[in-house]
Amino acid sequence: MDLITPAFGLIFWQTLIFLVVLFILGKFAWKPILGALKTREDSIDEALKAAEKAREEMANLKADNEKLLVEAKQERDKMFKDAAKIADEMKDQAKDDAKVIGDKMIDEALASIENEKNEAIRQIKDQVAELSIQISEKLLKKNLSDDKSQQELIKNYMKDIKLN
Amino acid sequence: MSKYICQQVSKGLFFSTLIIFFSFFLVLPGFGASEEGENKTDFIMHHVQDAHEWHFATIGHTHISIPLPVILYEKGHGLHFFMSSDFVDEHHNKIEKDGFYFDDRGHLETRDESRVFYDISITKNVASLFISVILLFWVFLSVAKRYKQDPLKAPKGLQSVFEPIILFIRDDIARPNIGEKKYKKFMPYLLSVFFFIWFNNLLGLMPGAANLTGNIAVTMTLALFTFVITTFSGTKDYWQHIFNTPGVPWWLKIPVPLMPLVEFIGMLTKPFSLMVRLFANITAGHIIIMSLIALIFIFESVYMGPISILFGLFMNMVELLVAFIQAFVFTLLSAIYFGLAVEEHEHEEHKEKLEEASA
Numbered sequence: 221m222d223l224i225t226p227a228f229g230l231i232f233w234q235t236l237i238f239l240v241v242l243f244i245l246g247k248f249a250w251k252p253i254l255g256a257l258k259t260r261e262d263s264i265d266e267a268l269k270a271a272e273k274a275r276e277e278m279a280n281l282k283a284d285n286e287k288l289l290v291e292a293k294q295e296r297d298k299m300f301k302d303a304a305k306i307a308d309e310m311k312d313q314a315k316d317d318a319k320v321i322g323d324k325m326i327d328e329a330l331a332s333i334e335n336e337k338n339e340a341i342r343q344i345k346d347q348v349a350e351l352s353i354q355i356s357e358k359l360l361k362k363n364l365s366d367d368k369s370q371q372e373l374i375k376n377y378m379k380d381i382k383l384n
Numbered sequence: 385m386s387k388y389i390c391q392q393v394s395k396g397l398f399f400s401t402l403i404i405f406f407s408f409f410l411v412l413p414g415f416g417a418s419e420e421g422e423n424k425t426d427f428i429m430h431h432v433q434d435a436h437e438w439h440f441a442t443i444g445h446t447h448i449s450i451p452l453p454v455i456l457y458e459k460g461h462g463l464h465f466f467m468s469s470d471f472v473d474e475h476h477n478k479i480e481k482d483g484f485y486f487d488d489r490g491h492l493e494t495r496d497e498s499r500v501f502y503d504i505s506i507t508k509n510v511a512s513l514f515i516s517v518i519l520l521f522w523v524f525l526s527v528a529k530r531y532k533q534d535p536l537k538a539p540k541g542l543q544s545v546f547e548p549i550i551l552f553i554r555d556d557i558a559r560p561n562i563g564e565k566k567y568k569k570f571m572p573y574l575l576s577v578f579f580f581i582w583f584n585n586l587l588g589l590m591p592g593a594a595n596l597t598g599n600i601a602v603t604m605t606l607a608l609f610t611f612v613i614t615t616f617s618g619t620k621d622y623w624q625h626i627f628n629t630p631g632v633p634w635w636l637k638i639p640v641p642l643m644p645l646v647e648f649i650g651m652l653t654k655p656f657s658l659m660v661r662l663f664a665n666i667t668a669g670h671i672i673i674m675s676l677i678a679l680i681f682i683f684e685s686v687y688m689g690p691i692s693i694l695f696g697l698f699m700n701m702v703e704l705l706v707a708f709i710q711a712f713v714f715t716l717l718s719a720i721y722f723g724l725a726v727e728e729h730e731h732e733e734h735k736e737k738l739e740e741a742s743a
Contacts, residue, residue: 222433222489223667226601229455229504230434234605237513241520241580246572249524253550254571256535263536
């Protein structure tokens with residue numbers, strides 16, 4: 221029976237001591253320990269959040285960088301294309317210009333050749349005329365004694381003149 | 385490699401020596417009993433109960449024990465102080481001192497019927513209580529100091545031993561059972577009661593130690609603490625659930641208040657079960673280990689020794705587990721009772737839940 225009969229003295233001491241335990245540990249152990257655990261958890265939470273934020277920022281930064289890179293590439297491509305186009309245009313222009321100039325030169329050359337030719341022909345005509353006059357003079361001097369031949373000659377001349 | 389094996393072997397030798405040493409202590413209380421030859425299992429009940437002196441062993445006729453203070457409060461006379469050794473002469477015969485004497489069961493009595501007194505002696509259990517509390521203070525105040533120094537530092541040493549347990553009590557016992565809003569208020573009690581029970585369970589397993597948490601007075605006091613806290617933190621809802629339980633047919637309440645009565649008894653059985661569970665588990669563990677040792681004296685054979693020690697060792701290991709489990713169960717149930725007391729529920733939802741459960 222003693223085993224299951226609570227003793228007064230032990231109840232008294234147990235109550236007293238346990239109240240002291242509750243007070244001392246509650247005030248000087250559990251309060252600082254639980255407080256510190258909370259502080260640490262909060263700081264870990266904050267650190268995790270900050271890390272997450274930093275990672276997001278890094279990702280954003282990277283995305284920005286990539287965007288910039290892409291833009292730069294596009295810009296470069298565009299510049300290359302433009303440059304090529306301009307070069308082509310210049311080449312074409314140059315070709316055209318050269319052609320025009322060449323044509324002009326050819327035209328001018330042709331014109332001058334024509335002129336020269338005309339001049340030469342004119343000179344030749346003049347000379348021919350002069351030569352023919354001289355020949356005619358000689359012929360006249362030699363053959364004008366004969367009327368018949370004279371007349372015949374005149375007829376031929378006339379014929380030639382008309383044809384010409 | 386060989387060095388490692390050597391280390392392991394020496395470690396093993398060390399521990400087995402330690403175990404044999406402690407087992408020797410376990411056997412010691414039995415020596416006296418076997419000498420007397422009358423009742424070979426007396427020492428078991430002697431061990432699990434409280435005493436006015438701290439008895440370690442009896443070798444032959446020499447008692448190895450520490451006398452403890454006897455304090456009596458007598459009505460009209462105030463306090464009396466003695467030592468337990470004052471009540472025996474040099475031949476261990478009981479003697480009277482100032483009209484007080486120990487009866488056969490170890491209780492202090494007086495022949496004068498008109499003297500009314502209370503025994504508040506520092507018994508073996510009270511002395512053990514003091515030791516455990518000093519240990520608790522030393523451990524947790526030094527742990528708390530670490531937290532105060534730098535709360536953000538990673539735990540180390542003692543701190544890292546107890547931090548997971550403190551977190552376990554907070555996150556797995558208090559929070560889910562009491563609720564996020566109100567659990568903080570109960571944390572100091574839950575932590576104190578858990579570590580008090582656990583430390584004392586473990587101390588009780590030490591050779592020659594007292595059986596504090598296996599004493600009904602101690603478990604009753606602890607259960608009463610839980611009961612008082614539960615009762616005083618009960619919300620309107622809690623009391624309504626006890627005296628006017630919603631969702632129960634009216635004829636169970638009027639004219640015979642059957643349901644309120646059942647609920648009221650339930651209120652009292654909760655701490656009662658706490659008291660009995662801890663007391664019975666710890667005492668039973670001690671009795672089993674002692675009984676295994678007693679087998680040696682019953683068989684009166686040396687060959688029983690290894691068997692007893694082996695089984696005793698096994699039981700001791702189980703008791704290490706039980707020490708934690710019982711502390712955990714007491715704390716968990718206390719938290720559940722607090723949770724029930726502070727719970728605020730919407731009655732509609734509650735009814736729906738009940739209907740769902742019954743369907």
